[in-house]
Amino acid sequence: MVDPERIAIIGLGLIGGSLALALRRARPMVRIIGIDLDPRARQQALEEGAVDAATPLEGAALEVCDTVVLSTPAQPLLEMLPAVAARMRLGALLTDVCGAKERICAAGALQDRVVFIGAHPMAGTEYRGFVAANPALFASCAVALCPPVGATDERARREGGSRLRSLWIAAGAGKLLDVDPAVHDRAVTFASHLPYLAAASVVESLLSAGEAAPLARELAAGGFRDTTRLAGDGTVGGAAALNRFIPEEARALAVRLRALAEELEHDPLRALERLDRLASERRRMHMPAVTANGTAPDLKLLPPR
Amino acid sequence: MVDPERIAIIGLGLIGGSLALALRRARPMVRIIGIDLDPRARQQALEEGAVDAATPLEGAALEVCDTVVLSTPAQPLLEMLPAVAARMRLGALLTDVCGAKERICAAGALQDRVVFIGAHPMAGTEYRGFVAANPALFASCAVALCPPVGATDERARREGGSRLRSLWIAAGAGKLLDVDPAVHDRAVTFASHLPYLAAASVVESLLSAGEAAPLARELAAGGFRDTTRLAGDGTVGGAAALNRFIPEEARALAVRLRALAEELEHDPLRALERLDRLASERRRMHMPAVTANGTAPDLKLLPPR
Numbered sequence: 001m002v003d004p005e006r007i008a009i010i011g012l013g014l015i016g017g018s019l020a021l022a023l024r025r026a027r028p029m030v031r032i033i034g035i036d037l038d039p040r041a042r043q044q045a046l047e048e049g050a051v052d053a054a055t056p057l058e059g060a061a062l063e064v065c066d067t068v069v070l071s072t073p074a075q076p077l078l079e080m081l082p083a084v085a086a087r088m089r090l091g092a093l094l095t096d097v098c099g100a101k102e103r104i105c106a107a108g109a110l111q112d113r114v115v116f117i118g119a120h121p122m123a124g125t126e127y128r129g130f131v132a133a134n135p136a137l138f139a140s141c142a143v144a145l146c147p148p149v150g151a152t153d154e155r156a157r158r159e160g161g162s163r164l165r166s167l168w169i170a171a172g173a174g175k176l177l178d179v180d181p182a183v184h185d186r187a188v189t190f191a192s193h194l195p196y197l198a199a200a201s202v203v204e205s206l207l208s209a210g211e212a213a214p215l216a217r218e219l220a221a222g223g224f225r226d227t228t229r230l231a232g233d234g235t236v237g238g239a240a241a242l243n244r245f246i247p248e249e250a251r252a253l254a255v256r257l258r259a260l261a262e263e264l265e266h267d268p269l270r271a272l273e274r275l276d277r278l279a280s281e282r283r284r285m286h287m288p289a290v291t292a293n294g295t296a297p298d299l300k301l302l303p304p305r
Numbered sequence: 306m307v308d309p310e311r312i313a314i315i316g317l318g319l320i321g322g323s324l325a326l327a328l329r330r331a332r333p334m335v336r337i338i339g340i341d342l343d344p345r346a347r348q349q350a351l352e353e354g355a356v357d358a359a360t361p362l363e364g365a366a367l368e369v370c371d372t373v374v375l376s377t378p379a380q381p382l383l384e385m386l387p388a389v390a391a392r393m394r395l396g397a398l399l400t401d402v403c404g405a406k407e408r409i410c411a412a413g414a415l416q417d418r419v420v421f422i423g424a425h426p427m428a429g430t431e432y433r434g435f436v437a438a439n440p441a442l443f444a445s446c447a448v449a450l451c452p453p454v455g456a457t458d459e460r461a462r463r464e465g466g467s468r469l470r471s472l473w474i475a476a477g478a479g480k481l482l483d484v485d486p487a488v489h490d491r492a493v494t495f496a497s498h499l500p501y502l503a504a505a506s507v508v509e510s511l512l513s514a515g516e517a518a519p520l521a522r523e524l525a526a527g528g529f530r531d532t533t534r535l536a537g538d539g540t541v542g543g544a545a546a547l548n549r550f551i552p553e554e555a556r557a558l559a560v561r562l563r564a565l566a567e568e569l570e571h572d573p574l575r576a577l578e579r580l581d582r583l584a585s586e587r588r589r590m591h592m593p594a595v596t597a598n599g600t601a602p603d604l605k606l607l608p609p610r
Contacts, residue, residue, distance in 0.1 A: 195532035215492035227500035234584035250566030261555030279539030
């Protein structure tokens, strides 16, 4: 009989917890070790059967794991990566779920003990912690996968890549996209980090509205709610802080917004034409309505390669 | 037998069309005249039984109406207001649905033929036209109501106010808020117009992303979709263009965004603390999840006063 696959998930928050729940359902035989600083998250993950064992990082038997998934916030993830790799068995797979890939993959490439493959599932909600974890979070979502770095053994790389694809398909992913880390970070700037920073700034504006704030809250309807929902997901900020494209593109967004304000003031007809064109473009994107897991329901399932 | 109430709705788009459908359901005896430039909108409103008669503005019997609702885009609404008032019977009620109230109410105050009461239902979707109209659009929504202006006859003002409250409650409103037009415009700046302009700017950034745009679209998930949904509603721009608080506050939002970008670059820990605090504040707003009509389901129904 073959030994069961062993997967450690470091960080039992929304993403790590959901991944554990999804894998547990899809692959009852896999042995999942849940790792978290917070004893309540460990306790809850055990009670819900998401993990077979739960432990702080210090005591975790990383050396027996085939796969270790880093799913802590971005900055600690970047910092713990080398120490985690050093405790794993030679040629095992180390991966992550961070929303910025260039600096994480560069850190993964600085060691040669394990195969590191950066990944980024395009799913989330504004809630966090294991309490918000949901086995359907990744249903049909797209997952970006970066090229393997670190250990150069070809067989280990092939096996690691195949194991990671299989893991995300088991978790429910609808689409696996092979991307270069810098290309990923530039694209995610527009797809996620700028929307997030804009949403956070809009929330900050409301909070700074002084006397107007109470009525503004009463008048806030679907538009405000939708536009700012992403601002509730504090984890995006950590990834944005690691994304080298952000400072320039966020400044460009600010310039765009300022120009729009000037145009609305001095040439409203032209501003309205511009806004009308943007409205048409946005509607033409045909983004699906909201689903339970917050992701697009219509992406196609791609087989592993 | 008392004559049935006669209501004309000028503009059978998303808001006017939804109002006609909602009133038709709640008050089968009311006679509704639908007015629109577009023969297809008129035809469809007739076919769906939303209106009893449909006509272009020129031929409309405004003089027999007790209430006329202006629900065209903001700029034409502002421009047609005096001519519409001039064609109505003395002391009748003229009202509107525009998202900016100060300039509209000021225009309403420049005549003394009819009672003008500015209103603003806090509801919408990114779709437009009568095809998107929905009798449940206003279910539980908040409606801002401004003080009566124009005709000074006390009885006409009282009757007009009572008729307007009754109209919005019949249409499904969950909350009627009496507000000063300038106070409304300042509050709606934060509740709606800044979120809209931020959303439009984020869409424009994606469209201007060049080589990164195709992958950005593939990676765009729930966060992008929610943050930018409002940008698809081109009608908000017209109201924002009439809102005198917008230029200054949009510039302030741009400054905020730029400062956030600088902080992420030069003092990421502090930026992340700031973003984390905003995330908590946003979650603490406890805005309801999305409902079919895009509005909050938990507002209380206030009786007319």
